[in-house]
Amino acid sequence: MRFLLCKLGDPNALQDVELAGDVAEFPIRRVSQRDSGNYSCRYSINLNQPIWSEPSNPVELVVAELPETKPSISVSPSGVIAPGAAVTIRCQCQCEARRLFLYKGGIEIRELDAAGDGGEFTIPSARLEDGGVYSCRSRSRSEPPKWSYPSEMVRIIVVELSYPKPSISLRPSWGVALGGAVTVRCRGLYQNVRFLLYKDGNPNVMQDMEPAGDLAEFPIRNVSRRDGGHYSCYYCSKLYPFIWSHPSDPVELVVAEPKPNITLYPSGQVAPGGAVTIWCECWCRGARFLLSKAGDPDARRVMDPMGDVAAFPIRIVSQGDAGNYSCQYSTKWDPPIWSEPSDPVELVVAGATDTSEPGMTLAPPHPGNAGPGTRAEGRKSTSTPHKRDYTRGNIVRLALGAGVLLALALMLAEAAHRWRRGGH
Missing domain, CATH: 2.60.40.10 (Immunoglobulins)
Structure with missing residues (x-):
């Protein structure tokens, strides 16, 4: 079969195709305004002298302009309105609007020229019949005009x-x-x-x-x-x-905002002079983080990370860094909205070095010692000297030692006596 596609009023748009079946497809791959119109087609048996069929019923191709984004609508005052009050309905649109249309219950009731990015419809003295559901649309002045989608609907209630x-x-x-x-x-x-x-x-x-x-x-x-x-x-x-x-x-x-997570890396105890990083993580973007230490308002730190994780490093840990930390984050709006604080995490710093006398470490306190001021063995102690311990166990040990020494002395004396008798 041979098919012929015609467009009403445009002889240059004729297209034909020959195929073995009974269906012909004529694609239009990039539709423009020129393609709109009424189309019909004919067919013939593919002979030397074809006989064409009657044209098909026409089909209309409508090429529409893409609608603009819908405007927003607001009412002032909002809520329930008393009769006689002045009401303002504002229609706002970031588009090419030059004309705004106000609808009540889907029926157009008023229109006006847009000023800037919107316009206001006023009701100087509201009546009971002014209550209802309102929406608005915008239209450009270009030809053909571009219409926006309708705005969301807003309800006005006028009552006593x-x-x-x-x-x-x-x-x-x-x-x-x-x-x-x-x-x-x-x-x-x-x-x-x-x-x-x-x-x-x-x-x-x-x-x-x-x-x-x-x-x-x-x-x-x-x-x-x-x-x-x-x-x-x-x-x-x-x-x-x-x-x-x-x-x-x-x-x-x-x-x-939901509270963030807080972790330490590495976890566990940290030695003095070591390094640790406090990580705060939230389900947010572009937030501002605040790190706090319990009981120390001077230890607060603020950070504005790019993502949803903030890292607070402590590169040289000291005993003063030990304690409980928590963090929270806020939006960057004005005013900001702060999240709940995270659960606290404890940074534990291991025993520190006494830097007042290099090379000597603090010894743990023993019973009878003065406590943390006592130095390890090899240093002069400032504590009270130990009293001699005359317990029964120590007396037994001293007696055994004396016996061993006496036995050794007797053995040496016997050996010396034999040596002299031998003529040496």
Whole structure:
């Protein structure tokens, strides 16, 4: 069979192919805007005088511009808004946006020219009907125009604030490490109410719950850095959904970095004058490390390593280096967030040399000695001299020694007597 590919309105785009089967493929390996359009094809039996078929139904090739990155959207003030309050919706985009479009519930409601990297849509006096879900998009002025993806959606709640504020707390209350779990607890003054939790400055994390009693729990099971911040909550009656409480006092969730590991190399005791390195390791990048020694604030050292391991060498170890060390690290943000301290590791330094009189070492104290001031044998001691020991064991030893000496003297005297009798 012989196949012919045609593009509507472009006679230069004709392509044909002859093959043994009944399927022809016409690849376009680098698609451009010129390739967009309607295509159709024909076939014929490969004879000397081919007879062509009717053209196929056309198929349209649409070449679309790649969309730009989606903009971000924020609302001020965040949370629940009282009627009559002024609301600002900001749409921000790092793109070629020259026109911004605001959507409510997926329907375009307003547009404006971008100023710099974004623009603001204002609601001077919020009404109940202004509540809803909003998003925005950007569009370039180029032809054909480039549209961005829609932003994340943000919810605006406009209600009367009449009920007393609820209480809010964290469990555990002292913060949580990365990857840990925490629960935000909101307690109202009435039973069977609806609770709403929001994070200050980020209305995208709003959550609601309808518990059976007066307590709602919002768990965060795998805490990330984004979860840190201030939280507040509201409640409303299920019978009157447009009347809400005043916001609770905010509570701050502090996300702590996990504690690092600390090790010594070499491990075990280190001799004075030797070398040792204290290694601190974390699951982080670009962190700042702080090494501390228990009871010695002057021994602190700071390091900014390239990776996630910091090495603190002690090249000439002395007795003053002995002790317990720990380390922690922080982000380089402003303000920084510090991790928990590592578990302590102990650096043990073996017995040192007394440098006041070279060549002499400190002898261990013995019973009756003055203690550490006593010198080893061969040196004059400053301690009180030993008293003679007249114990029974020593008397026996002295008697045996005297007996041996007496026997030797008698043997020598007998030998001398025989020698003289022999005429020598």
